[in-house]
Amino acid sequence: MVVEELEQYGIHHTDDRTAIDPSPARLIEKAVSRGEGILTSTGALAVTTGKYTGRSPKDRFIVDTPDVHDKIAWGNVNVPFSEEDYQLVHDEVISYLSERRIFMVHGIAGADRRYSRKILVLTELASQALFAHQMLVRPTEEELANYGRADFVVMACPGLKLDPAVHHTHSEAAVIINFKERVVLIAGTQYSGEIKKSIFSVMNYLLPVEENVLTMHCSCNMNPQSHGTTVFFGLSGTGKTTLSAAEGRLLIGDDEHGWAKDSVFNIEGGCYAKTIRISEETEPQIWHAIRFGALCENVVLDPNSRIADYDDDSLTENGRVAYPVEFIDNAVVKGRAKRTPDVVIFLTADAFGVLPPISKLDENAAMYHFMTGFTSKVAGTERGIKEPTPTFSSLFGEPFMPLDPMVYAKMLGEKIEHNGTRVYLINTGWSGGSYGTGSRIKLKYTRKMVEAAQSGIIDDSEFVHDERFNLDVPTSCPGVPDELLNPRSTWADKDAYDATAEKLAQMFVENAEKRLQSMTPEVRAAGPRPLGK
Numbered sequence: 001m002v003v004e005e006l007e008q009y010g011i012h013h014t015d016d017r018t019a020i021d022p023s024p025a026r027l028i029e030k031a032v033s034r035g036e037g038i039l040t041s042t043g044a045l046a047v048t049t050g051k052y053t054g055r056s057p058k059d060r061f062i063v064d065t066p067d068v069h070d071k072i073a074w075g076n077v078n079v080p081f082s083e084e085d086y087q088l089v090h091d092e093v094i095s096y097l098s099e100r101r102i103f104m105v106h107g108i109a110g111a112d113r114r115y116s117r118k119i120l121v122l123t124e125l126a127s128q129a130l131f132a133h134q135m136l137v138r139p140t141e142e143e144l145a146n147y148g149r150a151d152f153v154v155m156a157c158p159g160l161k162l163d164p165a166v167h168h169t170h171s172e173a174a175v176i177i178n179f180k181e182r183v184v185l186i187a188g189t190q191y192s193g194e195i196k197k198s199i200f201s202v203m204n205y206l207l208p209v210e211e212n213v214l215t216m217h218c219s220c221n222m223n224p225q226s227h228g229t230t231v232f233f234g235l236s237g238t239g240k241t242t243l244s245a246a247e248g249r250l251l252i253g254d255d256e257h258g259w260a261k262d263s264v265f266n267i268e269g270g271c272y273a274k275t276i277r278i279s280e281e282t283e284p285q286i287w288h289a290i291r292f293g294a295l296c297e298n299v300v301l302d303p304n305s306r307i308a309d310y311d312d313d314s315l316t317e318n319g320r321v322a323y324p325v326e327f328i329d330n331a332v333v334k335g336r337a338k339r340t341p342d343v344v345i346f347l348t349a350d351a352f353g354v355l356p357p358i359s360k361l362d363e364n365a366a367m368y369h370f371m372t373g374f375t376s377k378v379a380g381t382e383r384g385i386k387e388p389t390p391t392f393s394s395l396f397g398e399p400f401m402p403l404d405p406m407v408y409a410k411m412l413g414e415k416i417e418h419n420g421t422r423v424y425l426i427n428t429g430w431s432g433g434s435y436g437t438g439s440r441i442k443l444k445y446t447r448k449m450v451e452a453a454q455s456g457i458i459d460d461s462e463f464v465h466d467e468r469f470n471l472d473v474p475t476s477c478p479g480v481p482d483e484l485l486n487p488r489s490t491w492a493d494k495d496a497y498d499a500t501a502e503k504l505a506q507m508f509v510e511n512a513e514k515r516l517q518s519m520t521p522e523v524r525a526a527g528p529r530p531l532g533k
């Protein structure tokens, strides 16, 4: 059976210890007995991932085959890889896996079964199999019995180091997506984020092209009474995971969703939260999800008590924990809502400390900011990022989007218009100065702003128009000090604020000129307008 199944994917397996869909308990026992990891004091499995503790965008490739050649937005993000080189790496991966014990996880991407795809993950590590099991949508027994051939196969070999001179990769690591063969090859990196984000990239191609479903880099939660849903777009570190796990809301998912004509659904079955400086007080739900069945990556433990020190960044700022959605008390285990989002929130973490913490966007401003995707990358999630770095990333997720950004932007624009969705821009970044002088806006205040946007009460505030950023800013919000809502008032040095704000407004304009040629004049006019002073 196993041998036959693997043969379908070209693996002539000789090791009879292949493990098929072991339970989390068995995977954890295996991982511990093989020395892959240890248990934390709360029962989570803890591993370290070596050199790669974050995603490695320079090592990510898409195979340039004729069927996708004209559809992919090739460039720095979607880097082409030749079919010949793919074959070389593929053969290497196949012979590597053929000689080893393999862990197989039959998973699903897409909680709304009308749009789901079967994803088979093959990995050499029990701990990565645990990750795949907890992070993908878990098939029912019936679905497992009728699984058949997978739609996509992910082969993860963290221990296989490639040779750039031979394999024409960027380094010893590579993540290579092949839409023709329906295979993802991962070599040389153990950071599990590569598994989930490569599957996301695959879905970001398949669902818009084959199903007319908009895929989004966002979290999603629901009002338990009205069932109204909110999606939170945002690049890494802006607060998707943190803010979607909220008291009094039902969690749908923390990172990847589809928006169909009559539903919004999680692409995954688990969450992948940052652990750095987490506290029980500010993030209680995530805190309590760090338990047996969860996988911690690069979290520092006391050698004897095995108590985690979440403040210790000596391994990385990007410590993580992966857990199934049901580890959050109030999760929608089915992973979908039978209605479309009422509220869209764009999260940005502005390290300049000059954008208002909340503003309301009309349709044109929503399109402008979706196309622009401004934030500051925080340390750790991507290799090489050591401190907050301003960046523009279309759709708040360019690294994962294989198609032209306009494809997704048009779909979102139509959906927002059709649904009458309210859109807000929320800055979870700095206040009272830039990174270094100011401080990060307090999570408790951001949560209040999110609640006010969700309930709509924020719309009852007075609004002032910030001329420079061209944003409508409320002057009050329940539970938030008024002065916090106007960033200029939080800076002691007003001249410094003006100069910094002017610089950022100018960066928006330059970005639009360079990268967003396809914006309509109305959309472009909705962006920042430097005051020239």
Ligand SMILES: Nc1ncnc2c1ncn2[C@@H]1O[C@H](COP(=O)(O)OP(=O)(O)O)[C@@H](O)[C@H]1O
Pocket: 234, 235, 236, 237, 238, 239, 240, 241, 242, 243, 254, 273, 274, 275, 276, 277, 278, 428, 429, 440, 441, 442, 443, 444, 446
């Ligand atoms: N005001 C705030 N809003 C959101 N997150 C905040 C805020 N202040 C600090 N943080 C921290 O920033 C990080 C946000 O990361 P996360 O929620 O994992 O983002 P994402 O899921 O978008 O990558 C968390 O570590 C959180 O504790």
Ligand SMILES: C=C(OP(=O)(O)O)C(=O)O
Pocket: 054, 055, 193, 194, 197, 234, 235, 236, 237, 240, 241, 255, 272, 381
């Ligand atoms: C896992 C990731 O996602 P996020 O930081 O958005 O949670 C990542 O970007 O590697």
Ligand SMILES: [Mn+2]
Pocket: 240, 241, 242, 254, 255, 272, 273, 274
């Ligand atoms: Mn996240």
